[in-house]
Amino acid sequence: xxxxxxxxxxxxxxxxxxxxxxxxxxxxxxxxxxxxxxxxxxxxxxxxxxxxxxxxxxxxxxxxxxxxxxxxxxxxxxxxxxxxxxxxxxxxxxxxxxxxxxxxxxxxxxxxxxxxxxxxxxxxxxxxxxxxxxxxxxxxxxxxxxxxxxxxxxxxxxxxxxxxxxxxxxxxxxxxxxxxxxxxxxxxxxxxxxxxxxxxxxxxxxxxxxxxxxxxxxxxxxxxxxxxxxxxxxxxxxxxxxxxxxxxxxxxxxxxxxxxxxxxxxxxxxxxxxxxxxxxxxxxxxxxxxxxxxxxxxxxxxxxxxxxxxxxxxxxxxxxxxxxxxxxxxxxxx
Ligand SMILES: [Zn+2]
Numbered sequence: 001x002x003x004x005x006x007x008x009x010x011x012x013x014x015x016x017x018x019x020x021x022x023x024x025x026x027x028x029x030x031x032x033x034x035x036x037x038x039x040x041x042x043x044x045x046x047x048x049x050x051x052x053x054x055x056x057x058x059x060x061x062x063x064x065x066x067x068x069x070x071x072x073x074x075x076x077x078x079x080x081x082x083x084x085x086x087x088x089x090x091x092x093x094x095x096x097x098x099x100x101x102x103x104x105x106x107x108x109x110x111x112x113x114x115x116x117x118x119x120x121x122x123x124x125x126x127x128x129x130x131x132x133x134x135x136x137x138x139x140x141x142x143x144x145x146x147x148x149x150x151x152x153x154x155x156x157x158x159x160x161x162x163x164x165x166x167x168x169x170x171x172x173x174x175x176x177x178x179x180x181x182x183x184x185x186x187x188x189x190x191x192x193x194x195x196x197x198x199x200x201x202x203x204x205x206x207x208x209x210x211x212x213x214x215x216x217x218x219x220x221x222x223x224x225x226x227x228x229x230x231x232x233x234x235x236x237x238x239x240x241x242x243x244x245x246x247x248x249x250x251x252x253x254x255x256x257x258x259x260x261x262x263x264x265x266x267x268x269x270x271x272x273x274x275x276x277x278x279x280x281x282x283x284x285x286x287x288x289x290x291x292x293x294x295x296x297x298x299x300x301x302x303x304x305x306x307x308x309x310x311x312x313x314x315x316x317x318x319x320x321x322x323x324x325x326x327x328x329x330x331x332x333x334x
Pocket of ligand 1 (some may be wrong): 076077183223227264
């Protein structure tokens, strides 16, 4: 029925923290204001066809074409925010999304390093002072000269200035694993809380909440065990990340075959994709800010960040034009 040249594209939106101003104990946390989330849903509902996870998986299974201007909602990291502030509104609107929760947080109730780093950054008013503090600790506690690290990693990225991006790179992957984890914990205790377990308990949604969300039609998918950069992980660590994803899903009654994967930080390689596919996952999401077109690799589904799209209903949405008219307007590589 649908011509082969159909311009159908999938717009996938990625969310992390979504919370109302009143719930913001950390004003500098890069959270999406709840009103802006709802405004974005108004926009998406007006202009796109929002697909439920079930409908998306059934479409893949059947090899059917995507609906026009197909759109998926995805929520990363398994935050209690998603249960408190997102889930009720999705249910009210008859919508559903994919939720990607690592095993360490969802099941083991450990505070992920990525979150230790985020809340340290959100609690520390001076990015420059924090970058300097990290350098000082590297010299004093680890006998590590930060100069080569500064040379390699002190540069802005799509979201952050050079100081913040530098601290994140060091603590996420550039330093040796044991230094990273101890340094992240040390900074978190200094600047945020000395009770990381209580902090984690409040930050992450629980398995019972996840089951309730599943029962209401939400989808859950794999997002690693300790939320490591998969593309930089050793084969042993990569295997543990994928196995942890399967264990977390099993604990809430989901099989990889009925699910998708989401690479933490979007980090993936051919070896990572092979591991994820061998584990039975049908599709996987990256953080490449693009649309995904049928026929492209299902293990590399691009996603837009919420801030790439409008937070109010408007026709001024360049991605919508691309979803409708396709390649002609394409600039970035896909
Ligand atoms: Zn994540």
